[in-house]
Amino acid sequence: MSRPLKPVVPFVQDAGTRRSLHFTAQEIQSSMSLLNPDALEIEYTRMMMGFLLFNATPRHILMVGLGGGSLPKFCHRYLPQSRITVVEIDPAVIALREAFMVPPDSERFQVVQADAAHYVGQLNEEADVVLLDGYVPGGIPAPLCTPAFYADCHRALREDGLLVNNFHFNHADYHQYLERLREAFGNAMFEVVDDDMTNSVVFACKGDLLEDPAAAEVKRPASMAKEGWRQLRETFKVIGATLELR
Numbered sequence: 647m648s649r650p651l652k653p654v655v656p657f658v659q660d661a662g663t664r665r666s667l668h669f670t671a672q673e674i675q676s677s678m679s680l681l682n683p684d685a686l687e688i689e690y691t692r693m694m695m696g697f698l699l700f701n702a703t704p705r706h707i708l709m710v711g712l713g714g715g716s717l718p719k720f721c722h723r724y725l726p727q728s729r730i731t732v733v734e735i736d737p738a739v740i741a742l743r744e745a746f747m748v749p750p751d752s753e754r755f756q757v758v759q760a761d762a763a764h765y766v767g768q769l770n771e772e773a774d775v776v777l778l779d780g781y782v783p784g785g786i787p788a789p790l791c792t793p794a795f796y797a798d799c800h801r802a803l804r805e806d807g808l809l810v811n812n813f814h815f816n817h818a819d820y821h822q823y824l825e826r827l828r829e830a831f832g833n834a835m836f837e838v839v840d841d842d843m844t845n846s847v848v849f850a851c852k853g854d855l856l857e858d859p860a861a862a863e864v865k866r867p868a869s870m871a872k873e874g875w876r877q878l879r880e881t882f883k884v885i886g887a888t889l890e891l892r
Contacts, residue, residue, distance in 0.1 A: 654783055656738050658745050667714040667742065669783045676714025676746070683747040684723045685877060690812055690845035691716050692881040693838050697775050697808045699885060700855050702867035704728050704774035708802065710762040710790065711780030712739050715748035718757075722749050724874035729754045731773075733762045735780075763789035769802035776803060778811040785814060791823050796830035806853040815839055815846040824848065838888050862889040 654669050660680075664687075667676040677687040686692045694717060697704070705728065707721055712734035721730050734740050737759055749755050758765065762780055776799050780790050789795060799809050811827065813820055828835060831850035839846050849856065864886040866875040 656736070656742060658742060665714075665746065667739075667746065673783065675781065676716055678714055678716065678746055684719045686716055686720050688716070689840045689881065690847055691720070692878055693840065693845070693847040693885065694777055694779065694810045694812060695720070695878055696838065696847070696849060696882060696885040697777075697810055698867055698870070698878070699861040699864070699882060699889075700808060700851075700858065701774060701806075703869055706731070706773050707775045707777065708766075708769075708773040709733065709777045709779070710766070711778070712743070712748070712757060713779065713781075714746040715743060717777060717779065718755070719746075719748060720874070720877075722755050724870050727869060730756070732757045733760050733765050735759065735761050761789070763792075763795050763798075766795065766802050767798045769798070771802070771804045771807075773802050774804055774807050776807070776809045778809065785817055785819075786823070791819070791826065793826045793829055796827050800830045800852055803852040806851065806855040808855065809850045809852075811848045811850070813846045813848060815843055820846065836888060836892055838885050856889075862886045 657668055659666050659668055663680045665678045665680055666674045669675055679685050679687055707728050707730050709718055709732045712732050718730055718732050721728060734757060740757055740759055743757065751757060778790065780787060803809065813823060827848060827850055834851040834854065834856050835848060836856065837846050837848045864882045
């Protein structure tokens with residue numbers, strides 16, 4: 647009889663002024679500067695913020711996967727008009743929220759312990775933006791990359807809502823995931839790949855918002871502080887160039 651697999655316990659590692667979240671010693675799930683805890687340290691997280699080119703003032707942002715809280719913290723600080731809901735299945739990850747300086751729950755910010763596949767399946771036109779960045783060792787959990795889950799994400803979005811999905815570009819099932827996403831969203835999709843060909847960030851729209859030519863015009867959202875925009879500006883230029891080539 648085979649032994650049951652031991653649960654993977656996340657842990658924190660500090661190196662100088664950098665704090666990282668790990669599931670294994672080899673894989674960094676999230677990285678934070680202790681000098682600037684709300685900064686987006688990893689390029690793909692800045693790429694995921696590209697939804698601001700299409701909707702600079704989303705009312706409700708739904709995030710799947712807390713990790714070290716990089717995206718939730720950035721959105722909480724620099725998008726004060728947005729309500730943010732983060733769905734995380736692992737209580738051990740949520741238990742580390744203070745170590746990564748994730749804001750406490752409030753009227754506009756909430757971390758929910760739940761199975762995202764079930765949680766999203768209960769929603770209907772409730773989010774303007776859905777950010778998918780839920781990972782376990784080895785990749786995306788199977789329930790978060792099924793045709794049914796992507797269909798549920800489509801239903802959870804309001805009209806002209808945007809889904810942003812972080813994929814590992816070299817994963818064996820990457821192209822299959824893209825096809826499943828296309829089944830739910832049609833051709834209202836485009837992807838941006840980071841410099842080292844590690845992450846592919848895919849944008850998919852419920853509606854025709856991606857056809858707006860103004861999105862390729864990279865400019866700071868009026869509601870965003872300059873210090874936040876400085877983190878995004880160069881990455882957004884890459885996204886804008888990708889849009890111009892569509």
